[in-house]
Amino acid sequence: MQTQEVIFTVNKQDYRAANYYIHFLSRRPLLYVTAGTLAAFVIYKVLVDQGMLPFWEPSVYITGFAIFWILLQVTKLEMTVHRYAKSEKSILGKKSIFRYTDTRMTMKVPEIAFSSSGIFADYPCTFEIRRAFLVYTSGSELFLIPRRAFTKDKLEDFRNILIKAMGDRFSSPYNKNAPHIPTTAEIEAEKIKQERAEQEAAEKEAERLHKIAVREAKKEGRDLLAEEAKAAEEAAEKAAAVIGPDYKPHKNSIADRANLVNNRGKNAEKKR
Numbered sequence: 160m161q162t163q164e165v166i167f168t169v170n171k172q173d174y175r176a177a178n179y180y181i182h183f184l185s186r187r188p189l190l191y192v193t194a195g196t197l198a199a200f201v202i203y204k205v206l207v208d209q210g211m212l213p214f215w216e217p218s219v220y221i222t223g224f225a226i227f228w229i230l231l232q233v234t235k236l237e238m239t240v241h242r243y244a245k246s247e248k249s250i251l252g253k254k255s256i257f258r259y260t261d262t263r264m265t266m267k268v269p270e271i272a273f274s275s276s277g278i279f280a281d282y283p284c285t286f287e288i289r290r291a292f293l294v295y296t297s298g299s300e301l302f303l304i305p306r307r308a309f310t311k312d313k314l315e316d317f318r319n320i321l322i323k324a325m326g327d328r329f330s331s332p333y334n335k336n337a338p339h340i341p342t343t344a345e346i347e348a349e350k351i352k353q354e355r356a357e358q359e360a361a362e363k364e365a366e367r368l369h370k371i372a373v374r375e376a377k378k379e380g381r382d383l384l385a386e387e388a389k390a391a392e393e394a395a396e397k398a399a400a401v402i403g404p405d406y407k408p409h410k411n412s413i414a415d416r417a418n419l420v421n422n423r424g425k426n427a428e429k430k431r
Contacts, residue, residue, distance in 0.1 A: 160260045160261040161260070162258050162259070162260055163258065163259055163260070163313065163316075163317075164256065164257070164258045165257050165304075165308040165309060165313070166254060166255070166256055166257070166308070167254075167255055167257070167304070167305050167307070167308035168251075168252055168253060168254055168255065169250050169251055169252075169253075169255065169291075169303055169305060170251060170252065171240060171244055171251055172290070173290050173291050173303060173305050174240060174243065174244075174251060174303065175236070175237075175240050176288060176289065176290045176291065177288070177290075177291060177293055177301075177303050178236050178239055178240060179236055180286065180288050180293070181293070182232065182235075182236055183232075184286075186232070189228070193225045193228055193229055196221060196222060196225040197222065197225055197226070200218060200221075200222040200225075203215075203218060247271075248271060250268050250271065250273070250303075253268055253270040253271065254268070254269065254270065255267070255268050256268075256269070257302075257304055257308070259317070259320070261320050261323070261324070262278055262279060262280070262324060263276065263277060263278045263279065264276065264277065264279065264294070264302075266302050275296070275302075277296055279320070279321065279324035279325055280324050280325065282294060282295055282296055282325065282328070283295050283297065283298060283328065283346050284325070284328045284329070284330070284346070285321050285325055285328065285329045285330070286329075286330045286331070287306075287318065287321075287329075287330065287331035287332070287333060288332075289306075289332075290305060290306060290307075291303050291304055291305045291306055292304040292306065292317070292321075298346075298347070318331060318333065
């Protein structure tokens with residue numbers, strides 16, 4: 160695909176819409192609970208006014224707290240938008256040049272000497288909202304590309320590029336059949352889960368190889384467990400000689416672990 164180029168400016172409404180979306184995306188359960196509380200109170204108040212239910216005083220405080228939470232979130236977001244609009248690094252109102260192919264993209268803002276490029280497949284996730292595309296380049300940094308920057312044909316082509324390059328890491332209300340898009344927290348959790356699985360697999364493999372080594376040593380008439388324990392003790396003695404006579408191995412030190420292994424081996428021998 161030939162390189163495509165679009166030129167645009169991001170306005171305060173674009174930035175506000177993106178911030179509201181990102182902020183409430185991670186707080187969606189709380190937002191639903193708050194909205195449900197307000198709706199329930201309205202229905203409850205109507206029933207109370209009609210004499211169908213008795214008035215329950217705590218409902219006022221619960222609803223008041225829900226309203227306070229919403230106002231607090233809105234205030235925080237509006238302050239963020241205001242601060243960003245006044246900052247030197249703000250791109251609001253500045254010409255942005257966006258170039259892309261079917262695999263990579265480049266963003267430039269000449270007025271603030273900003274330039275960045277990357278491959279779509281390497282990005283963690285992208286969201287399409289009513290006003291813009293939010294292309295995350297890392298867990299906390301993103302590009303905001305207004306939808307109005309594209310012609311109708313280019314808009315559809317760019318969306319298809321993201322679908323093909325990012326798969327279920329692209330979320331769009333205009334792509335109803337797309338699978339669930341993981342949030343940043345879910346992506347990090349999946350990485351941790353994979354790392355733990357790899358670590359457990361490595362430990363099991365090391366344990367399996369050690370058992371084989373113990374059996375092979377036994378065939379040769381050697382006690383590998385005792386040799387390992389002795390080597391650990393010698394290492395501890397050398398360390399004590401360097402550090403001083405008051406040196407004591409820390410709990411779970413190499414010597415402790417070697418002795419534990421040795422004791423387990425002796426116990427196993429006794430059972431046999």
